[in-house]
Amino acid sequence: MRRIPYGPVRDGWRLTNYSLGLTYNDTELPDGTMMSYWQEGPYYDFTQAEIEELETATTVLNGMCLDAGDWMVQQCPRHTAQGRRDGYFASVCSPETCFLAKIGIPEYAHEQIIRTWFDGDAETWTHQDKDPEGRLPMQTPDFSPSIYGRFDLWYNGAGSTPRLLEYNAQTPTSLVEAAVIQWHWADQTNLTQHPWRQWNSIHDRLVGWEAADGEPANPGAWKRNVAKLREARPWLPAKPKIFFAYETSETTGEDRMNVAYLMATAEEAGFPVELIAMSQIGWDVAGDRVLFVPAPGQEHKAESIDLIFMLYPWEWFWNEEGGKAFFRNMADPAKRGTVWMEPPYKAALLGNKALLPVLWKLFGDDPERGKYLLPAYFAESSAAAKLTSYAKKPVWGREGGSVTLIKDGVTIVDNPSEYGTDGRYVVQELLELPSFEGLEGTVHPVIGAWLIDGEPAGMGIREGLGTGGLVTRDDCNFLPHTIGAND
Template identity: 85%
Template sequence: MRRIPYGPVRDGWRLTNFSLGLTYNDDVLPDGSMYSYWQEGPFYDFTAAEIEELETATATLYEMCLEAGDWMVGQCPRRTVEGRRRGYFASICTPAECYLSRIGVPEFAHEQIIRTWYDGDAETWTHYDKDPDMRLPMQTPDFSPTVYGRFDLWYNGAGSTPKLLEFNAQTPTSLVEASVIQWHWMDQTGVSRHPWRQWNSIHDRLVGWEATPDGEPADPGAWRRNIGKLREARPWLPEKPKIFFAYETSEASGEDRMNVAYLMSTAEEAGFPVELIAMSQIGWDVAGDRVVYVPAPGREHEAEPIDVIFMLYPWEWFWHEEGGKAFFRNMADPQKRGTVWIEPPYKAALLGNKALLPVLWKLFGDDPERGKYLLPAYFADSKGAATLTSYAKKPVWGREGGSVTLVRAGQTIVDNPSEYGTDGLYIVQQLCELPAFDALEGTVHPVIGSWLIDGEPAGMGIREGVGVSGLVTRNTCNFLPHAIEAES
């Protein structure tokens, strides 16, 4: 792993990137200077062995996360039939005995978090008809599609071991630049002649590919595979159900819109009808007890039922908003006519928050083969936290480095106050400062964004911060492309 400071600079690269979807590249910083998110010229170069190591780490970490999810679900009283039959509004979970309550997930969401976690398991949800006193009717196994996720990893090349910093399991961005923009950069610059050129199969894994003459079998891709499994569970769905794609319009840069639009384009390329909508256009049909798309206020008569929707919006915001209970009640429809959400709620509640890190350490910290990819982590109010003098303090529910504090030998070196963490829920993770490379603008610190598509390692994007503050990856950090064994 090396940083190449003076790579090729393409003529008209800004316009090229803009035409490919990177419409949110340029911004004006508070001091009046211009900021370019994409860095044209410098790039990172890896050996094939280093890529294989990152790919192995990514696959292993995901396996551990699935086991950690099982452990978390096992701490919730609603995991059992007895717990579920207490009724939708009953309160049986407490922070002392329920992991989900411990981290602030409202109890009305627990059952659907557990149900979507176990979807596809034929033995889990088939016992509702065994007891005539049960309040819920029989519910057969369902399917909850999950398309993508991104691990943020510490890595410093050969001789080092990748370390998990966090898992962006529900709403990861930087997808456009990781999938499309850096691939075109590679095509246009030709910096590598290695057969792999770049670790980047994100687009192909989303859309699928045909069998190749050299014997590689066809792959239907994440969209066709997931929707196919969904239709097995819900045969009443059309062969190609319409997929809505929703984003939050208050995000002013356009990053959310373009990430969602890109995902939508891959679903369309895979053969599905699609529609891009705003979060504010998701409505509720009281009479029909359905989630609907409302084109505009006053046009409720044109509302269209939503069977399948991808939402780039945090579940931890969604379930605290007015009307949140209704959406979860809709998911619980025993006839499986409720709306299917991509990513499902378990992605936020079990995997996409920082409380995953102490669970992983608890389960695998002593495992010499798998624990090597982890850093010691504890809830901030636990005894284990007191054993760390150098650590990163992170809010359980936080994004883009907000409210992350780095402490080295008892002294704060970086503080990034934000609106996150007001609930007082924090974890601490042993400090592992990002690698340092020399650059024109000073010392830079890269973090590896390792992508999963349908649970499989699929590629890498690199974000880079500058100076001491760059040890925390924020929304102002740059994106740099990468190559495999670039020609000198």
Template identity: 85%
Template structure:
């Protein structure tokens, strides 16, 4: 793993990147200075063995996360039929009895978090039509599609082992630049002739590809997931329409373009699609349905939403007015409720920092699997108090907000934000990002390892500059990579 600072600079690279979807490259920092998100001329060069190490870490960690999700679900009283009976009219979940309640997830969401986690598993509580005593209707087997996620790793090349920093399981961005922009950069610059060239099959993993004569192809994540959904919900048409929603208050255009890219891959896979704003998701009180509500001047009328992908945090959604209606709709025993992608469990079980101490609790004593982890604890625990060098992170936080790094008892850097106002934090043993020298100064890269439909599919690299760059925030740059350029 080497950083090359004097790589080729393409003529008109800004316009090229813009035409490919990187419409949010140029920005103004709080101090008034301008900066370019994409760093033309710099890139990271990996060996094939290093890429294999990252792929192995990604696969192993995802399997560990699934086991951690099972453990979290088992700590909620509602995961059993008896727990659901007791909680039908009463509260049965609190910080003492329920892990989900402990980390601040509203009790009314727990059943659907658990249901979507177990969907498709014939041995789970979703398998029967009703409880043994016949009192409560039960879900028949259903399916909750999930197409993507991203691990953030500390990694310093050969001789080091990737370490999990966090799992962006529900709303990861930087997808456009990882899947498309860096691939075209590599193709246009020709900086490597290695057969692999770049660890990047993100686009093909989403859309699928045709096999060579006599060899099987791959239907891709969208077709696999929608086919499984149609097996559970046979009333859906062969090509159901998928809505893609983003939050318009995000002004840079990053959210819009990441959602638009995912929408384009679903369309390439053969599905009708429509891009909408979060504010256009409405509720039909009489029909108990989730609706797309067109804006002023749009010709078509409001229509029910069967499937929707939203780039919007569930931890915001379930605290908002109307959240209970949407979760009640999800529980429709006839399975006519709206299917949400990514499903609620992605945020509740995998996409928050509480995952880190759970992974350490389950695998900290396992030599093979703990090698990918850093010791992590809830901030209020006695084990956390014993750490002198650590990263303190809010359970519910994004883009480095409210993260503090402490080295030998002394704060190194901190990022102010509104996250963590609920007082829920975890601490993770400090593992400072690697340092590389660049023309701008010392930079610190973090590896973003992409999962498509649960399988490793590629990498994107973000880097910050100087001490502040030890925490990766929304102002950190994106740097492309190749395999064995020979530079």
């Protein structure tokens, strides 16, 4: 792994990147200067062995996260059929008895979180229509599609071991630049003739590819997931319409373009699609359905939603006024309820920092798997109090908000934000990001390792400048990469 500071600069690269979807490249800083998010010129180069090490780490980490999800679910009284019956009319979850309650998830969301986690497990979810007392409609097997996710990894090249910093499981962005922009950059600069010129099969894994040389075709994540969904819900059309929702108050355009890219890949895979705003999602009280409402006052034009991808944090959704209604029939085949991608468990079990101490608890002593982790604990624990160098992170936080780095008892980076006001924090043993020399000073890269349908699919690199760059924030740059350039 090496940083090349003086790479080629393409003529018209800004317009090229814009035309490919990077419409959010330029940001005005507080002093009035403009910052380019994409860095044209510098890039990172890797050996194939280094890429294979990152792929292995991504695969192993994904397996550990699935085991951690199982553990978290088992800490909720509602994870058994008896627990669901007992809790139907009364609260059974508290921070003392339930892990989900401990990390701040409202109880009304627990059953659907557990349900979408276990979808497809007939032993867990197949029951008669009602319980023996005739009270509670029981669950039936279903399928909750999950398309993508991104691990943020510490890595310093050959001789080092990738370490998990966090898992962006539900709403990862930087997808456009990782899947599309850097791919075209590699093609246009032609810096390497290596058979793997870049670790980047993101687009192909989403859309699929045709068979070649007698090998079976890969249908891609969209076709594979929708096919499984139709097995569970045979009443759906062969090509159900997929809605893609984003929050319009995000003014840079980043959310819109990341959702638009995913929508384009679903359309390329053969599905009808529609891009909508979060504000256009409504609830039909009489029909118990999630609706697409084009505009206020146009409820008569509302359309039922069978399948929707939402780039909006579940932890916002389930804490907002009116959010509770959307959990009433979520992923319920008996009611033909709406299926949401990514499902609630992606945020509740995997996409928050509480995952880190759970992983360490389960695998910290495992020499083969624990090597990809850093010691992590809940901030109020006695183990956390013994650390003198650590990163303190809010359980529910994004883009480095409210992350503090402590080294030998002294704060070296503080990034205050609105996150963490609930007082829920974890601490993770400090491992400072690697340092490379850039034109403007020392830079610190973090590896974003992408998963598509649970499989390693590629990499994007973000880097920050100076000491403040030890926390990867929304103002950090994106750099492309190659494999075997100039070997």
